[in-house]
Amino acid sequence: MIKEIIVVEGKDDTAAIKRAVDADTIETNGSAVGPDVLRRIKLAQERRGVIIFTDPDHAGERIRKIVAQHVQGCKHAFLPQEKAEYKGDIGIENASPESIREALANVRTEAAGAIEGEITWDDLIDAGLIVHPDAAERRLKMGKLLGIGYANGKTFYKRCISFHITKEEFLKAYQAMEVEPAGGPAGGAARKGD
Incomplete structure (x- = not known):
């Protein structure tokens, strides 16, 4: 089982995650991430850690930014668009279990209060x-x-x-x-x- 709780956009994403790995999720239910959802994510971060795994599209990036602004030290999983597309629809729910496992194996941690890095x-x-x-x-x-x-x-x-x-x-x-x-x-x- 994955220790961290995975933040996804909706029920279909949760179903796709559960087909790929044993993990708990929090659903944002769209791009209007409300205060109740943010409180749940903050609590999850304090207790188990959080992985933000949103769709590789504009709405998913918006959700990722909102959550990362309100919850420090999140981990991030990224899925390329071509691995999340089915008949023109882009979303985690369209990804294969293998692609989801690969994205979760390559999680990146955002450092709270990151200082200037090596890249210019x-x-x-x-x-x-x-x-x-x-x-x-x-x-x-x-x-x-x-x-x-x-x-x-x-x-x-x-x-x-x-x-x-x-x-x-x-x-x-x-x-x-x-x-x-x-x-x-x-x-x-x-x-x-x-």
């Missing part, structure tokens, strides 16, 4: 993760390789810091990303706005 904004620029024509696609690939999920440039940077991604981890993921067939060159002309 310039590292993201140099890796083509921001101000690059293919920045979004490159962040998607790097997020998978680092186990921190997809995010816009600013959130990606914050995740690198809060999850204490080391230069070594970052470089290893960058090299793996460069080996993969990519939708564009590694370098190229930079553009503003991403």
